[in-house]
Amino acid sequence: MNLKDYDETELFDDEQVEEIYEEEYEEEYDDLPHKRGKKKKGYGGFIVVIILLIIAVLAALGAAVYLIFFTHFDQNNVNNDKPIYTQAQLDEELQAARLSADQRVSDAFDSGYEEGRRSTLTSLMENLISTGSSITSLRPFYPDKVIVVSNGTFNFVDIDTSLKLTDLAQENFVTDVDGVMSYVVDGETLSYKGIDVSSYQGVIDWNRVKADGVDFAIIRTTLRGYGTGRLVEDDNFAANIEGAMNAGIHVGVYVFSQAITEEEVIEEAQSAIDALAPYATGIPIVIDVERISGSQGRMDTLTPSERTDMIVKFAEVVSNAGYKPYVYYNTEMSIMYVDLPRLENIPKWYASYSSDFFYPYDIDILQYSATGRVDGITGDVDMDICFKPFW
Numbered sequence: 386m387n388l389k390d391y392d393e394t395e396l397f398d399d400e401q402v403e404e405i406y407e408e409e410y411e412e413e414y415d416d417l418p419h420k421r422g423k424k425k426k427g428y429g430g431f432i433v434v435i436i437l438l439i440i441a442v443l444a445a446l447g448a449a450v451y452l453i454f455f456t457h458f459d460q461n462n463v464n465n466d467k468p469i470y471t472q473a474q475l476d477e478e479l480q481a482a483r484l485s486a487d488q489r490v491s492d493a494f495d496s497g498y499e500e501g502r503r504s505t506l507t508s509l510m511e512n513l514i515s516t517g518s519s520i521t522s523l524r525p526f527y528p529d530k531v532i533v534v535s536n537g538t539f540n541f542v543d544i545d546t547s548l549k550l551t552d553l554a555q556e557n558f559v560t561d562v563d564g565v566m567s568y569v570v571d572g573e574t575l576s577y578k579g580i581d582v583s584s585y586q587g588v589i590d591w592n593r594v595k596a597d598g599v600d601f602a603i604i605r606t607t608l609r610g611y612g613t614g615r616l617v618e619d620d621n622f623a624a625n626i627e628g629a630m631n632a633g634i635h636v637g638v639y640v641f642s643q644a645i646t647e648e649e650v651i652e653e654a655q656s657a658i659d660a661l662a663p664y665a666t667g668i669p670i671v672i673d674v675e676r677i678s679g680s681q682g683r684m685d686t687l688t689p690s691e692r693t694d695m696i697v698k699f700a701e702v703v704s705n706a707g708y709k710p711y712v713y714y715n716t717e718m719s720i721m722y723v724d725l726p727r728l729e730n731i732p733k734w735y736a737s738y739s740s741d742f743f744y745p746y747d748i749d750i751l752q753y754s755a756t757g758r759v760d761g762i763t764g765d766v767d768m769d770i771c772f773k774p775f776w
Contacts, residue, residue: 591632
């Protein structure tokens with residue numbers, strides 16, 4: 386039965402109307418209170434309106450609280466929450482932060498610079514006092530350079546790491562009370578005691594030299610005048626090489642060169658070969674290319690490339706004759722006046738009299754003193770130490 390099929394006047398009482406209403410809309414109102422009792426009509430819409438008003442009021446209050454809360458934190462930033470900034474405020478804050486950071490960096494730099502300056506000056510002063518050498522004092526501050534004084538000027542030259550570098554360590558050099566140097570690693574001596582001589586040493590008692598522990602001697606054969614250019618034999622060459630060999634000392638020889646042409650350097654090499662012919666083959670023949678102290682030598686007019694040409698040609702002639710070519714130089718000569726890469730395959734006899742050994746490149750023999758003393762020799766003699774025996 387449908388409620389709309391009845392005229393209101395045909396309904397006999399309220400109970401019948403209610404019965405029809407419930408049948409028609411039973412499913413729609415299953416969850417309404419009238420299932421638990423009689424339906425109360427007329428209040429549903431009012432309640433909905435009240436609820437909506439409450440929600441609107443709460444939303445308004447929430448918005449107000451939000452604005453008050455974040456405006457407060459925008460001004461005070463108490464808890465470092467995410468504040469709301471205008472673009473102008475943001476630009477101002479960024480600029481202030483940038484200036485503050487720049488100032489902190491500047492302050493740190495100034496502080497570090499001042500501390501570094503004091504530390505560097507203190508170290509330099511202590512090094513100068515302890516070593517008495519300006520170059521030795523400067524070396525710790527330039528570990529990637531060779532420092533050399535040439536013609537009164539300090540030169541800072543990059544170490545060429547493409548060349549064979551030395552494996553010698555300063556801490557392994559040991560000097561005894563007599564000034565004799567050895568190279569000792571883990572208690573084992575890995576070096577040989579040597580001298581180099583010329584007519585300046587006069588007559589030598591080679592047996593006493595041998596008894597004093599000398600393992601090898603490098604003896605001058607010939608020399609070219611640094612002014613005249615004349616090539617002459619050392620007056621004591623024959624006596625020295627015969628005496629050293631008879632005493633059981635290993636020998637090598639050297640030529641004091643002042644060659645400025647290919648013809649002259651070939652002549653120098655051949656003079657040493659000829660001088661050695663009666664005595665030995667297969668031993669070192671060294672070309673000495675040192676500069677003349679306090680004087681102008683003939684070779685000083687050569688460029689580094691031209692001087693290197695002389696050394697290479699000398700080595701070629703010596704090697705072809707069955708001998709071992711060596712080159713003798715000091716730091717200044719090797720760094721400033723020759724082209725080291727072209728000499729890479731020639732063994733090196735290096736001169737340095739500093740107690741603080743520093744030379745970055747590979748060497749075979751070190752001449753460490755010009756004022757050594759050896760039994761059997763009157764006066765000073767050059768002292769050498771050999772790391773790679775040539776015999």
